[in-house]
Amino acid sequence: MIRWKWLVLFLCFAIISGCVVERKHRRETPKNQQPQYEPAGSLGNDNNGGQVPDPVTSGGGGGEVPDIPASGGNTGGVGTQPSTPLVPPPLPRVLVYLRGDKGEDFAPYVEETFKEAGFKLIDRDQLQNIKEVDAALSTNDRNKMRALKHRYGIEVILAGKVKSQFVGRRRIYGRMYDFYKHKINMKAIEADTAEIIYSKPAYTLEASSERKVIRRVKDLASLFAEKLKQRWAKKRYQGRNFDVVISRIPYKHLIRFENYLKKYPKVTSLGRRSYAENTAFYDVGFRGQSDGLENAILGCPFFRFKIVRTTNNRIDAEFKGLKSGAVKVEKGPSVDFEPFIEGTVDKPGTRVWVNGKEVKVVNGKWRTRIKIGSVKEVVIRAVDPFGNVTIQKRRIGGP
Known part of the structure; x- marks a missing residue:
């Protein structure tokens, strides 16, 4: 019985001593000291001197790979250098032209949407003659479209029409309200070619206020802006x-x-x-x-x-x-004392004939003898490598 008492006291003493040592060790360790880990993807050394792969990169553990800063950060990892961003393609200049009984009222909302999307806008009211736009849109005349392009820098015309239809009056909470339906037609036209890039209609349900119409117009304008961006990006980077x-x-x-x-x-x-x-x-x-x-x-x-x-x-x-192998006469012939004629050609491989006789061309220069008295005119014929022919006539003793 006494032996069991001593054994229990010994075990309690051992437990108390262990707790004291652990508490002392925690006091000596600074609070801000953190355990050091190898960066993700690095290799650690085992006791045998071999390399042990990181469990995350080797597929073990199934955890998520932590983010590594591009500059390496405190983790010591090597980050990838950010690539140079692509320069966005230049967007076209747009003229917004909405017609109809409500077109001028909703045109500012379309312009606001395109401006926020990064497009450059041409003010319709600043055009010298708005009849030019009316005529170009009504006839789809290519020449009139190009005239707008060259004069005002217009590349795309966003043409549209907003029509409202009265559907009736209703009493709501003791007051009478007018209800309308709206039909919105829009199409984007290239000023260079009069080609219709994109066209789409939109409709609104019966409403007594214009808030739904404004929201629908903005949504349609955002769709057109996105379509134009896609087209211009394709035209810049592809065929x-x-x-x-x-x-x-x-x-x-x-x-x-x-x-x-x-x-x-x-x-x-x-x-x-x-x-x-x-x-x-x-x-x-x-x-x-x-x-x-x-x-x-x-x-x-x-x-x-x-x-x-x-x-x-x-x-x-x-x-x-x-584009011919032009032949140039530098000198001669002269009636008095110069029986030779010479000149140059401007293209390698050009062949020269003088009065039907081929002359040898060396380093772009040629020279031949003319019998003075036998002919009064010299005909020089040159043919370049592409088959283009040049003929010169020169009077003996004259230009």
Whole structure:
């Protein structure tokens, strides 16, 4: 019995001693000292010197991977550098033009929505002649649309009409109210091509106030703004279609120009829509901006062109003639003492004939002898590598 008492006292003493030591250890440890952990994804060392993968990155534990700051932070991890954000595509200039018995009342709400979306707006009241807009919208005349574009910088016309219909009067809480239904039609038109980008109608239920109409107009304007943003982003970063007009080009040169443009690397499609009075109208698919297509036209090795007018979706160019291996006479011949004639060419590979006899061209220069007295005129004919021909006539002893 005495032995059991001593055993119980010994166990109590051991328990009390352990509690005292633990309490002393907690007092010595600072409160703000936190346990150190290896950063997520790092490798720790086991007792045998080998590397033990982190349980989170190796698939064990099933926990969530903690966020690591981009600069590494206090965790010591290596963060990824943020990528450079893409420059947003430039949005078009928009003219909001709502007609109808309530069009002018709701147009400011549409303009407010587009302004908040980042679009640049053209004020309808500041146009010099509003009849131009009325005529362009009523006839869909391409020339009138382009005139608006060039004069005022309008790229998209948001045309619409708001109509209200009286449906009756009702008594509510002792007062009479007029109820109306509203129909809203909107369409976005490209000023360059008169193409309808997007069109959608909207309707409102019977209401005695305009709050529901205003909300519906704003929702429809937000939808149009989103559609325009998507289209302009696609046109900037992907292939798109251009209207290309070539004026004063003879039909005999038309096929050659088309074959060149079809083989151009960034041209995805080429369709001739019409040809009349030496003017060709094309629908060209091109991966890039309008300046790239302009360079493709100007870089044609056969013909010379002049860019007359260019917009975001249309290029007008004028045919100026052939690109030939032009030959230049530097010297001779003279009746008195100079029986030689010599000159230069401006394109490598150009062949030269003088009075029907081919002359050797070396480093862009040529020279031959003329029999004075046998002929009174020298005919110089040059053909460049593309087959373009230049003919010059020079009188002996004269210019």
